[in-house]
Amino acid sequence: MSLKAFHIVFILATFALAAFLAVWFFQEYARTQLNSHLVGAWSAVGSGLLILVYGRFFLKKLKSIRYL
Amino acid sequence: MEIPYTVKERKDTGLYNAKLGIWLFLASEVMLFGALFSAYILLRVGATPGTWPHGLLNVPLGTLNTIVLIISSVTVVMAWASLKMKQFGKWRMYQGATLVCALIFLVIKSFEYNDKLTHYEVISKVGDKYQVHDGHLISEDKDKVVLEPSAHRIYTSRAIALGFGPVAEVAHGKADHDPKAHADHAPAKHELVTIQRSTIERMQNYAPKHHAYLAIYFTLTGLHALHVIGGALVMGYLFGPGAKMWKTDPERFTNRIEVSGLFWHFVDLVWIFLFPILYLL
Numbered sequence: 001m002s003l004k005a006f007h008i009v010f011i012l013a014t015f016a017l018a019a020f021l022a023v024w025f026f027q028e029y030a031r032t033q034l035n036s037h038l039v040g041a042w043s044a045v046g047s048g049l050l051i052l053v054y055g056r057f058f059l060k061k062l063k064s065i066r067y068l
Numbered sequence: 069m070e071i072p073y074t075v076k077e078r079k080d081t082g083l084y085n086a087k088l089g090i091w092l093f094l095a096s097e098v099m100l101f102g103a104l105f106s107a108y109i110l111l112r113v114g115a116t117p118g119t120w121p122h123g124l125l126n127v128p129l130g131t132l133n134t135i136v137l138i139i140s141s142v143t144v145v146m147a148w149a150s151l152k153m154k155q156f157g158k159w160r161m162y163q164g165a166t167l168v169c170a171l172i173f174l175v176i177k178s179f180e181y182n183d184k185l186t187h188y189e190v191i192s193k194v195g196d197k198y199q200v201h202d203g204h205l206i207s208e209d210k211d212k213v214v215l216e217p218s219a220h221r222i223y224t225s226r227a228i229a230l231g232f233g234p235v236a237e238v239a240h241g242k243a244d245h246d247p248k249a250h251a252d253h254a255p256a257k258h259e260l261v262t263i264q265r266s267t268i269e270r271m272q273n274y275a276p277k278h279h280a281y282l283a284i285y286f287t288l289t290g291l292h293a294l295h296v297i298g299g300a301l302v303m304g305y306l307f308g309p310g311a312k313m314w315k316t317d318p319e320r321f322t323n324r325i326e327v328s329g330l331f332w333h334f335v336d337l338v339w340i341f342l343f344p345i346l347y348l349l
């Protein structure tokens with residue numbers, strides 16, 4: 001597996017972390033009603049979307065490099 | 069004698085030697101970290117219900133460190149891609165950025181460690197009565213110790229044996245954390261506590277020996293930090309004296325950058341798992 005393929009695995013793991021963080025922050029907000037948790041939750045959602053955009057950019061940029 | 073397959077791929081594996089080597093090494097690393105993750109899970113599920121510490125770690129700092137490592141993974145892959153596109157100048161910029169990220173990560177981690185190592189539990193005895201104080205050390209001299217009480221604490225087995233701590237709270241139905249108490253990570257503003265040294269029976273900081281949680285926390289994060297240091301040293305060498313190879317054997321140099329990048333991605337991936345397990349769950 002090349003660095004390109006491993007980076008795609010990494011992007012997927014990072015996206016999963018962002019999704020988990022969003023759920024965690026929303027749960028904390030439901031428990032504590034603290035605005036900082038709500039900000040954290042929406043930031044995690046934003047980060048998740050940003051990771052998807054980056055993933056698309058990465059695949060385009062490294063089109064010519066092979067996966068193995 | 070020339071070393072074979074440093075650039076060309078072997079027919080049997082389809083990989084050049086260094087890439088095969090790093091993947092074998094990473095497989096052994098998976099076993100190492102896998103064993104420690106398993107130890108953490110077993111310690112946690114084996115703990116008395118309600119007694120496993122929560123909210124002890126600084127989530128904003130942990131999140132910041134996670135972001136720093138994610139950025140470093142992007143720069144490390146961009147560094148490799150730059151060399152693939154024969155852009156040595158861009159490689160230097162991305163490789164330098166990766167090294168800066170590694171340094172930032174280690175500095176933040178050292179602040180977190182310092183926070184734990186200056187956090188004390190003090191057991192004092194006045195007459196027949198024991199008291200357990202917990203907080204960050206503000207000052208100490210030969211007569212007294214001054215602590216700033218902390219919102220989050222872990223009792224030692226000695227304090228629990230004296231009837232303090234979460235086991236007693238479980239028995240009295242107080243173990244469920246008050247949401248307000250854990251609502252924000254910043255400790256509540258308390259008045260400083262002064263303890264006379266002559267009354268102190270035991271004083272212990274939040275080092276690994278304090279509690280199983282801290283032992284596994286320091287083991288996992290310490291081992292991870294050692295990997296960050298190791299990776300940074302290799303990348304630092306490639307950034308400095310090792311970069312000469314670009315002029316003599318650019319393809320082999322590019323492969324070296326790829327191999328160091330694979331290791332760095334593994335280190336970052338370990339953190340992606342460590343962060344939620346230690347800081348959030």
